[in-house]
Amino acid sequence: MIFFLQAGASSPLEDKNPNIKTKTGLATYYASKFEGRRTYSGKKYRAHKLTAAHRSLPMGTIVTVTNLKNGKSVDVEVNDRGPFTKRYIIDVSAQAAKELGIYRKGDAKVEITYVKK
Numbered sequence: 001m002i003f004f005l006q007a008g009a010s011s012p013l014e015d016k017n018p019n020i021k022t023k024t025g026l027a028t029y030y031a032s033k034f035e036g037r038r039t040y041s042g043k044k045y046r047a048h049k050l051t052a053a054h055r056s057l058p059m060g061t062i063v064t065v066t067n068l069k070n071g072k073s074v075d076v077e078v079n080d081r082g083p084f085t086k087r088y089i090i091d092v093s094a095q096a097a098k099e100l101g102i103y104r105k106g107d108a109k110v111e112i113t114y115v116k117k
Helices: 012-016 094-100
Strands: 020-029 051-053 062-067 073-080 088-092 107-115
Touching (some): 020 094, 073 088
Parallel strands (some): 020 088
Antiparallel strands (some): 051 088
């Protein structure tokens, strides 16, 4: 019997479409003090919108964020830069955090999926 081990294996979605990318890490959400402040894109942050901050994805990218603990997912639009700590891979709005089941919990391990432009 021969076994092959592939290091850094891609996800099934990436196998079907090489432009679809996935990453796993921690997500957190915006504090209420940011309500109404301008984001990197120039739009005001609104807690009830489904938006997010990412360090490098282009503004306007739609990202599917999935909470790996409970399986809940939400689509968010990148309109800001951050998070500014390497511990997190994405900051989501309060509404997105509620839909993911992480509101008031602080953070969660998530998978983010997006189409590379």
